[in-house]
Amino acid sequence: MTLVKICGINDAAGFDAVAEAGADMVGLVFYPPSPRAVTAAEAAALSARVQGGPMRVGLFVDPTDAELEAVLAALPLGMIQLHGAESPARCAAIRARFGLPVMKAVGVGDPRDLEGLAFYTPTVDRFLLDAKPPPDSDLPGGNATAFDWSLTAGRTIPRPWLLAGGLTPETVAEAIRQSGAPGVDVSSGVERSRGVKDPARIAAFVAAVRGAEA
Numbered sequence: 001m002t003l004v005k006i007c008g009i010n011d012a013a014g015f016d017a018v019a020e021a022g023a024d025m026v027g028l029v030f031y032p033p034s035p036r037a038v039t040a041a042e043a044a045a046l047s048a049r050v051q052g053g054p055m056r057v058g059l060f061v062d063p064t065d066a067e068l069e070a071v072l073a074a075l076p077l078g079m080i081q082l083h084g085a086e087s088p089a090r091c092a093a094i095r096a097r098f099g100l101p102v103m104k105a106v107g108v109g110d111p112r113d114l115e116g117l118a119f120y121t122p123t124v125d126r127f128l129l130d131a132k133p134p135p136d137s138d139l140p141g142g143n144a145t146a147f148d149w150s151l152t153a154g155r156t157i158p159r160p161w162l163l164a165g166g167l168t169p170e171t172v173a174e175a176i177r178q179s180g181a182p183g184v185d186v187s188s189g190v191e192r193s194r195g196v197k198d199p200a201r202i203a204a205f206v207a208a209v210r211g212a213e214a
Contacts, residue, residue, distance in 0.1 A: 003183030008036030014197035035195030040074035131165030
């Protein structure tokens with residue numbers, strides 16, 4: 001089954017929609033410059049709305065140990081997503097210290113970017129392959145841009161991975177077909193405005209993925 005992650009949830013309606021749609025993972029952004037950012041207390045309140053449900057994934061950008069500790073003291077996470085310039089050694093240190101699986105986001109623009117995955121393979125549990133941000137963006141992800149999906153077609157990725165970047169309910173089935181992705185991640189593609197999720201689009205996105213499987 002194709003894994004589905006809905007990222008950047010920052011309000012109750014969005015969180016409830018993710019759970020009701022049956023997504024596998026919900027992404028909580030702990031990066032203040034993002035319009036989708038939440039505090040540890042806000043994330044804890046959202047997480048408490050649903051017992052069980054999707055895995056809570058915390059998205060961090062070059063976090064300190066203290067920043068990670070503060071979030072984990074407020075709510076349990078199932079996975080740490082690193083979306084900055086973290087080195088393989090830093091990924092390994094976070095993984096060892098906090099005892100949680102680590103997903104490393106990697107910006108993809110051409111085949112050479114995929115060759116660099118080998119350096120991270122021993123130190124992470126999963127990859128998120130995202131489009132490189134546009135030159136004028138101050139955000140490492142959530143920029144509504146896609147990379148060439150055919151770059152991953154037929155290619156062996158050395159860890160389980162999610163495809164991200166510019167996906168929408170209208171394009172995700174084709175993205176899965178072209179890329180061969182075993183999982184997908186969406187943020188801006190299910191929003192009604194920047195940083196504000198649309199429950200109907202969340203439901204449509206998950207339905208489109210399940211329809212692609214069928």
